[in-house]
Amino acid sequence: xxxxTQSPTHLIKTRGQQVTLRCSSQSGHNTVSWYQQAxxxxxxxxxxxxxxxxxxxxxxxxxxxxxxxxxxxxxxxxNALELDDSALYLCASSPNPQQQETxxxxxxxxxxxx
Amino acid sequence: AQxxxxxxxxxSVSEGALVLLRCNYSSSVxxxxxxxxxxxxQGLQLLLKYTSAATLVKGINGFEAExxxxxxxxxxxxxxAHMSDAAEYFCAVSPSGAGSYQLTFGKGTKxxxxx
Numbered sequence: 001x002x003x004x005t006q007s008p009t010h011l012i013k014t015r016g017q018q019v020t021l022r023c024s025s026q027s028g029h030n031t032v033s034w035y036q037q038a039x040x041x042x043x044x045x046x047x048x049x050x051x052x053x054x055x056x057x058x059x060x061x062x063x064x065x066x067x068x069x070x071x072x073x074x075x076x077x078x079n080a081l082e083l084d085d086s087a088l089y090l091c092a093s094s095p096n097p098q099q100q101e102t103x104x105x106x107x108x109x110x111x112x113x114x
Numbered sequence: 115a116q117x118x119x120x121x122x123x124x125x126s127v128s129e130g131a132l133v134l135l136r137c138n139y140s141s142s143v144x145x146x147x148x149x150x151x152x153x154x155x156q157g158l159q160l161l162l163k164y165t166s167a168a169t170l171v172k173g174i175n176g177f178e179a180e181x182x183x184x185x186x187x188x189x190x191x192x193x194x195a196h197m198s199d200a201a202e203y204f205c206a207v208s209p210s211g212a213g214s215y216q217l218t219f220g221k222g223t224k225x226x227x228x229x
Contacts, residue, residue: 004157033216042118042204042219043158056216090157097215099208100146100165105157 002027004093004106012112013081021076021109023091029104031055031097032074034066037088037108049074050097086113116141116207120220128228133177133192135223137205140186146208147188148217149179153201161203164188166210175199200227 005024013019025032031050035043045058049068063079072093078085088110092103121136139145146165150158162173169181175198179190188205202224206217 031215035217035219040221042206042221043217045216045218048215058216092158099210099215100163101215102148102160102163103217105150105159107155107157 004091004104006089006091006106006109008109009107010110010112012114014114015081015083017081017113018077018079019081019111021078021089021091021111023074023076023093023106025072025074025091025093026104029093029095030072031094031101032068032072033092033094033103034074034076035090035092036060036085037090038084039087043090046076048097055097081113083113086111116145116209116218118205118207118218118220120203120205120223122223123221124224124226126226126228127195129197130194133190133195133199133225135190135203135205135225137179137188137190137220138186139188139205139207141207141209143210144181144183145210147179147181148206148208149173149177149188149190150204150206150219151201152204152222158204161190195225195227197227197229200225 033048034046037043047057088108092105094101117140148163149161205220
């Protein structure tokens with residue numbers, strides 16, 4: 001069974017640029033959530049996708065957007081990058097969007113904005 | 115709104131000693147509770163979760179946690195620390211009532227194990 005994978009592992013961008021991060025969910029999982037983890041902090045919920053529809057969003061501005069594809073893989077897009085966007089971005093998949101369901105995390109993409 | 119407080123950003127224990135990592139939650143209804151572990155440069159791995167069944171939950175690697183509603187706590191323990199337990203630990207809460215499905219995490223506790 002393949003776990004959650006993310007690409008790229010590291011990325012360096014400059015302020016104002018746009019970035020796309022990718023996530024492949026675990027086999028059999030139809031729900032993907034994205035989290036931002038700033039240095040020294042716990043992960044913060046960005047949004048969740050269930051069967052290609054946004055199923056909940058945290059307190060992030062609209063320049064953070066996402067997609068989920070028919071194979072349940074997902075993308076996180078961030079426009080107009082700011083220095084504070086530098087963080088580890090974590091993708092997590094689960095078999096369904098039930099609140100007690102375990103979320104399985106990928107290794108993350110570390111984004112540095114200069 | 116729900117929140118999680120982890121007391122102590124850094125905890126040091128000797129190898130073989132008891133590990134106790136504290137987590138208190140704030141929620142209008144008893145939530146679902148999770149403990150995750152993060153090793154350096156890795157994602158998060160689930161240790162255990164409470165989903166309103168038994169209040170004492172056993173997880174992987176010898177960890178366990180007890181849900182105490184009266185204290186709004188879900189502390190993580192392990193009887194005997196091992197060097198491989200050195201990592202960062204996150205407590206998280208998910209609402210059990212209506213609402214969006216998301217995990218709210220604490221700020222984490224970094225566990226150091228002294229040989």
